[in-house]
Amino acid sequence: xxxxxxxxxxxxxxxxxxxxxxxxxxxxxxxxxxxxxxxxxxxxxxxxxxxxxxxxxxxxxxxxxxxxxxxxxxxxxxxxxxxxxxxxxxxxxxxxxxxxxxxxxxxxxxxxxxxxxxxxxxxxxxxxxxxxxxxxxxxxxxxxxxxxxxxxxxxxxxxxxxxxxxxxxxxxxxxxxxxxxxxxxxxxxxxxxxxxxxxxxxxxxxxxxxxxxxxxxxxxxxxxxxxxxxxxxxxxxxxxxxxxxxxxxxxxxxxxxxxxxxxxxxxxxxxxxxxxxxxxxxxxxxxxxxxxxxxxxxxxxxxxxxxxxxxxxxxxxxxxxxxxxxxxxxxxxxxxxxxxxxxxxxxxxxxxxxxxxxxxxxxxxxxxxxxxxxxxxxxxxxxxxxxxxxxxxxxxxxxxxxx
Ligand code: ADP
Ligand code: ASP
Ligand code: MG
Numbered sequence: 001x002x003x004x005x006x007x008x009x010x011x012x013x014x015x016x017x018x019x020x021x022x023x024x025x026x027x028x029x030x031x032x033x034x035x036x037x038x039x040x041x042x043x044x045x046x047x048x049x050x051x052x053x054x055x056x057x058x059x060x061x062x063x064x065x066x067x068x069x070x071x072x073x074x075x076x077x078x079x080x081x082x083x084x085x086x087x088x089x090x091x092x093x094x095x096x097x098x099x100x101x102x103x104x105x106x107x108x109x110x111x112x113x114x115x116x117x118x119x120x121x122x123x124x125x126x127x128x129x130x131x132x133x134x135x136x137x138x139x140x141x142x143x144x145x146x147x148x149x150x151x152x153x154x155x156x157x158x159x160x161x162x163x164x165x166x167x168x169x170x171x172x173x174x175x176x177x178x179x180x181x182x183x184x185x186x187x188x189x190x191x192x193x194x195x196x197x198x199x200x201x202x203x204x205x206x207x208x209x210x211x212x213x214x215x216x217x218x219x220x221x222x223x224x225x226x227x228x229x230x231x232x233x234x235x236x237x238x239x240x241x242x243x244x245x246x247x248x249x250x251x252x253x254x255x256x257x258x259x260x261x262x263x264x265x266x267x268x269x270x271x272x273x274x275x276x277x278x279x280x281x282x283x284x285x286x287x288x289x290x291x292x293x294x295x296x297x298x299x300x301x302x303x304x305x306x307x308x309x310x311x312x313x314x315x316x317x318x319x320x321x322x323x324x325x326x327x328x329x330x331x332x333x334x335x336x337x338x339x340x341x342x343x344x345x346x347x348x349x350x351x352x353x354x355x356x357x358x359x360x361x362x363x364x365x366x367x368x369x370x371x372x373x374x375x376x377x378x379x380x381x382x383x384x385x386x387x388x389x390x391x392x393x394x395x396x397x398x399x400x401x402x403x
Pocket of ligand 1: 008009010011012041151172173174175177178179180181182183184208209210211268
């Protein structure tokens, strides 16, 4: 009997109607004779709302208490789904992160999973139950509730799949796979049949919301294939797996159709405007500042130092934490919202024609470019303002559609 993990995100479990669609999908997998574990996110915008409410009470909420609050969102969706499955005649049990044995470190709001004690999950599976686990959370060694960071239910799903040695981890959302760009922004984006862990890791790392970056890292580490597919249709999704498996499927007759994007080097274009750029003048201790930011678990993107000027990018979500650190150094800081457009594809830096096309696409806004970063798997262009999606569409047209 195969064990599979099915993860459903916030839009998939947003209301009773969608919970019924999710339940039918789960039942299909169960009826095929699988052991089924589901991992769910909070319903709709519940986590956003809980954060907003906490911030109405305190600008920088106590980190431990914030995690205790945020974890409740997933508890609601998991228990509702288990209630529904039981009513439909399928034995189901909801487990919170800690009941499911998920042990994390104590970095509130961005905890890392240290270990999963799967004995409880196994016991419930042996009793033929569908196990519904709350995504995004665990417990630290002192029994404090922790959360894994925004979008972290994907990481819970892959971690559970790896710990239980599942066959596959399905990640269901409102989109039926991984596209060459966010299909909300680029209507002509194509769906990929498959993509390697490494390339997917860059796509997530550059800010594409579709999969949590740490879930891809984990999938690669444990060679756990992920299938990204839609909750709302039966279309074939995108398989995220190792390059060897992709090569095998490329040799099959089926994959040689015209829309197979694996035949081009570029896999996806990512527009990320969830970042801000911070610039400090006349500061003679940049090394210390960066060390402090890193020690406080702040993820730094690009980083520039010129004489006594220091600049760096951070995720918007860390703004309040960073501001607290900057207030202590008492220097004038400039904070601007920026956009980063990244093009991901293995070996991309060897293709000068792609770099040329990227530069041509941004000719009109060339004066807004702060930085261009080229590495083996990606080209990133950082702009000093929010860029209109028309540039993303033009770039997609030039480097993907015309390929
Ligand atoms: P969930 O709430 O189920 O976790 P997310 O909203 O986190 O789902 O992720 C799905 C969204 O990711 C899609 O609605 C889509 O707009 C966005 N997205 C961004 N980049 C891509 C991409 N390259 N391919 C597919 N979807 C993408
Ligand atoms: N509910 C959490 C969030 O909104 C985790 C997740 O959806 O994966 O970030
Ligand atoms: Mg998500």
